[in-house]
Amino acid sequence: MDLQILTYLMAGASFALYIGIAIWSKASSTNEFYVAGGGVHPVANGMATAADWMSAASFISMAGIISFMGKDGSVYLMGWTGGYVLLALLLAPYLRKFGKFTVPDFIGDRYYSKLARFVAVLCLIFVSFTYIAGQMRGVGIVFSRFLEVDINTGVIIGMAIVFIYAVLGGMKGITYTQVAQYCVLIFAYMVPAIFISILITGNPIPQLGFGSKIISEDIYLLDKLNNVLNDLGFNNYTDSTKSKIDVFCITGALMAGTAGLPHVIVRFFTVPKVRDARASAGWALLFIAILYTTAPAVSSFSRLNFINTINNSSYESTPVWFKNWEDIGLISWSDKNKDGIIQYAPGNSLNPVKPIFSDQRGINGERIVSNELTKNKNEIYIDRDIMVLANPEIANLPNWVIALVASGALAAALSTAAGLLLVISSSISHDLMKKIFRPSITDKQELFLARLSAAIAIGVAGVFGIYPPAFVAQVVAFAFGLAASSIFPALIMGIFSKRVNSSGAIIGMVSGLLFTSSYIIFFKFISPDLNFSDNWFLGISPEGIGVVGMVINFTFAMVISFFTKSPPEHIIKLIDNIRAPE
Amino acid sequence: MIEWNWLDKTLLKEVMKIINSKNYWKANLKIVLILLFFWFLASFGAGILFSDLLDKIKLGGFNLGFWFAQQGAILVFVFLIVVYCILMNRLDRKYRADKN
Numbered sequence: 001m002d003l004q005i006l007t008y009l010m011a012g013a014s015f016a017l018y019i020g021i022a023i024w025s026k027a028s029s030t031n032e033f034y035v036a037g038g039g040v041h042p043v044a045n046g047m048a049t050a051a052d053w054m055s056a057a058s059f060i061s062m063a064g065i066i067s068f069m070g071k072d073g074s075v076y077l078m079g080w081t082g083g084y085v086l087l088a089l090l091l092a093p094y095l096r097k098f099g100k101f102t103v104p105d106f107i108g109d110r111y112y113s114k115l116a117r118f119v120a121v122l123c124l125i126f127v128s129f130t131y132i133a134g135q136m137r138g139v140g141i142v143f144s145r146f147l148e149v150d151i152n153t154g155v156i157i158g159m160a161i162v163f164i165y166a167v168l169g170g171m172k173g174i175t176y177t178q179v180a181q182y183c184v185l186i187f188a189y190m191v192p193a194i195f196i197s198i199l200i201t202g203n204p205i206p207q208l209g210f211g212s213k214i215i216s217e218d219i220y221l222l223d224k225l226n227n228v229l230n231d232l233g234f235n236n237y238t239d240s241t242k243s244k245i246d247v248f249c250i251t252g253a254l255m256a257g258t259a260g261l262p263h264v265i266v267r268f269f270t271v272p273k274v275r276d277a278r279a280s281a282g283w284a285l286l287f288i289a290i291l292y293t294t295a296p297a298v299s300s301f302s303r304l305n306f307i308n309t310i311n312n313s314s315y316e317s318t319p320v321w322f323k324n325w326e327d328i329g330l331i332s333w334s335d336k337n338k339d340g341i342i343q344y345a346p347g348n349s350l351n352p353v354k355p356i357f358s359d360q361r362g363i364n365g366e367r368i369v370s371n372e373l374t375k376n377k378n379e380i381y382i383d384r385d386i387m388v389l390a391n392p393e394i395a396n397l398p399n400w401v402i403a404l405v406a407s408g409a410l411a412a413a414l415s416t417a418a419g420l421l422l423v424i425s426s427s428i429s430h431d432l433m434k435k436i437f438r439p440s441i442t443d444k445q446e447l448f449l450a451r452l453s454a455a456i457a458i459g460v461a462g463v464f465g466i467y468p469p470a471f472v473a474q475v476v477a478f479a480f481g482l483a484a485s486s487i488f489p490a491l492i493m494g495i496f497s498k499r500v501n502s503s504g505a506i507i508g509m510v511s512g513l514l515f516t517s518s519y520i521i522f523f524k525f526i527s528p529d530l531n532f533s534d535n536w537f538l539g540i541s542p543e544g545i546g547v548v549g550m551v552i553n554f555t556f557a558m559v560i561s562f563f564t565k566s567p568p569e570h571i572i573k574l575i576d577n578i579r580a581p582e
Numbered sequence: 583m584i585e586w587n588w589l590d591k592t593l594l595k596e597v598m599k600i601i602n603s604k605n606y607w608k609a610n611l612k613i614v615l616i617l618l619f620f621w622f623l624a625s626f627g628a629g630i631l632f633s634d635l636l637d638k639i640k641l642g643g644f645n646l647g648f649w650f651a652q653q654g655a656i657l658v659f660v661f662l663i664v665v666y667c668i669l670m671n672r673l674d675r676k677y678r679a680d681k682n
Contacts, residue, residue, distance in 0.1 A: 066652075071633075074651035078625045081656045085621045088663045089614045093670075207653060211643035220643030238648045240633065247630050255625075278670060282663040289656050296652040579610075580603050581677050 006403040007146045014184055014407045015161055018414070021180060022165030022173040030447050033170030034101040034426050035269040040175055042276040046283025048178035049267045051185065051411070052419040053080075053258075053284070054291060055131070056138025059185060059412035064387030067299035067306075070237040074296075075247055079254025081285060081292050086259035088281035092268040094495045096277035097578045101269065102423070103262040103487065104431040110494040112571055113502040114436050119509050121427045123486045124262045128420045129460070130479040131263075135420070136465025138413040141385065144328060146406040155465035158414060159458050166418045166425075167454045174418045175270060181411040186290060188408020192392040192401050193294050196301045199395055210297035225304050232311070233346050237300065243533065249544030256550055257480030260488030262427075263419040274582050302391045309394055310380065311344040315364040318342070321393035326367055329357055330383035333366050334373055340364050347376035355381050417461065425454035478520055481542070485512035485549025493557055498575050500561045508557030516549030606677050613669050617662050624650065624658035 027033040040048070058080070066073030098106055103124060108117025136155055143154025165173045190206075197209035201221055213220050219227075226236045235241055258264065267284075268277045309319065315333060325331040332355035333342055340363075350371035360368045389409065392401045429449035434441060441449070486509045493500040493508075500508075520542045523531040533539050540548060628636060633647030641649050 071648055071651060074629060077652055078629050078655045081659050082621065082625050085659050085662055089617060089666055213643065222643050238645050244630060248626060251625065251630065275671060278667045282667050285660050285663055289660050292656055293653050579607050581606055581674050
């Protein structure tokens with residue numbers, strides 16, 4: 001069957017499933033809207049957390065990024081999974097014991113301060129919107145490539161689907177759609193990975209194929225990849241090129257950031273008991289690990305496949321996928337030596353890095369770019385985001401696998417977007433309105449406000465998708481850095497210290513936030529030309545600076561608390577209570 | 583007499599409860615710290631700090647440091663949370679038995 005019809009069928013079927021689940025699990029109280037009534041089974045919550053967490057970035061971008069970074073890409077693998085150990089051991093059980101609706105709830109109550117709650121809400125909204133922008137871009141890419149609709153139409157369809165199940169169903173609707181979305185996305189990720197692993201190494205388990213010999217050759221896959229890259233002038237795939245301190249800090253910032261992300265934490269409020277919170281953190285990481293241990297295997301397979309298919313072949317003989325992605329603007333080829341043959345080499349082929357296409361075609365039929373061509377031999381620009389999406393095509397897999405990958409990518413983007421929208425809406429209706437500005441509203445009015453703010457948040461997210469801010473990639477560092485330097489330390493100290501008081505916590509959060517955001521803003525927006533290691537503080541890049549912000553937060557909070565009054569008696573009781581067993 | 587007895591018992595119960603929950607928290611912290619030590623060792627240790635050293639050892643087609651950074655650390659993380667759940671459930675049971 002035709003690829004496009006297949007993709008429509010699969011994506012359509014999955015959308016119908018999500019909406020069906022939403023109607024079946026409609027929320028009728030704020031308790032159901034915010035935390036699904038607190039009755040979700042730990043395995044279901046584990047799956048929902050996995051889908052909530054694994055976004056378009058994990059599904060579409062991560063393997064591609066690692067594919068081009070080699071060992072340096074490990075920061076994402078360790079950082080985005082190691083955070084779950086922190087979450088399981090240091091946060092989830094205690095926050096479940098505390099047992100309210102939102103993350104600002106805990107910060108506001110524990111630090112007995114509306115100001116603390118307000119600061120937490122600000123951090124939460126900033127972090128969550130940063131994230132949503134990325135999801136909407138993912139939806140746009142998938143729609144434009146596989147369904148061949150306009151990106152804007154794609155974003156609007158995506159928004160409509162999320163609107164139905166997030167606004168109607170609240171957390172209850174989201175939870176069960178996320179369970180379905182996890183199943184779709186993990187199946188869609190594994191099937192092509194297994195196929196490709198069999199094609200290249202003969203081993204059906206990608207995690208093992210990754211360390212196996214190439215079929216009918218007496219050489220390990222990774223050794224072969226190193227050799228091929230060395231021949232082209234690249235470094236070894238399996239060696240690190242970044243400084244140790246930077247790798248250390250980036251991993252740390254991603255871990256602490258992951259543990260401090262509100263849309264992940266809030267999932268642990270939805271299970272009945274503390275022991276379920278612990279168990280569902282374990283299930284969540286297990287479900288995540290299935291994809292995260294497959295991703296680096298996919299990275300190495302696809303890099304090798306890509307080089308084998310593209311390098312030293314003539315443009316005319318390139319497969320269809322190459323031209324399709326070129327038409328969308330995510331691949332470009334500029335024939336620097338006028339031989340009609342594609343050469344792949346280290347360095348950027350263009351200046352500026354991303355191609356600016358003119359309407360003309362070159363003598364070989366390629367799209368002409370108006371960028372300046374760089375002096376190196378590399379003639380290829382390839383957007384890292386397409387590696388996972390193009391992988392099945394590169395490996396010549398059947399059409400249904402390609403359609404499946406498209407549905408999986410949509411599931412990953414939509415599930416994360418819905419989770420984020422929910423924490424934004426609950427922080428507005430619950431934390432800002434009910435707890436700070438309008439404490440007198442009834443449960444019904446609050447539920448209406450929650451739905452209204454979810455609807456508005458979807459609108460804002462849609463605008464981000466249709467007019468993607470040019471800085472999407474840059475602000476991702478922001479989300480993790482801010483979560484690591486503001487929310488994470490405030491939660492940890494709230495549980496593990498009885499001495500840290502409201503002034504300490506507020507000044508800690510604000511100082512961590514200010515330091516981290518000014519460092520990132522300076523290097524990413526004000527002076528991007530200075531953004532290299534000689535100018536960095538202790539050699540730490542903006543991606544890893546959240547760790548320093550976190551240390552600043554901890555230090556300020558403890559020193560200031562030490563010189564000011566201890567928290568009142570009822571707070572000590574609250575802490576004793578969250579620490580005590582059920 | 584009866585009244586005194588009753589007072590003694592409630593007092594004893596209260597004191598036991600405080601001692602119990604203190605012990606529970608201490609045992610809890612011990613479990614968490616030990617597991618976090620292995621968490622650090624697998625990721626920041628084997629995956630980053632000693633990764634180059636470990637790379638000299640081969641594990642099938644992998645250099646060991648590279649394997650830890652891209653696969654091993656994640657497997658250790660899953661294992662640690664499973665161990666944590668088992669130990670904490672056992673601790674919860676013990677505490678509940680003490681209380682009765």
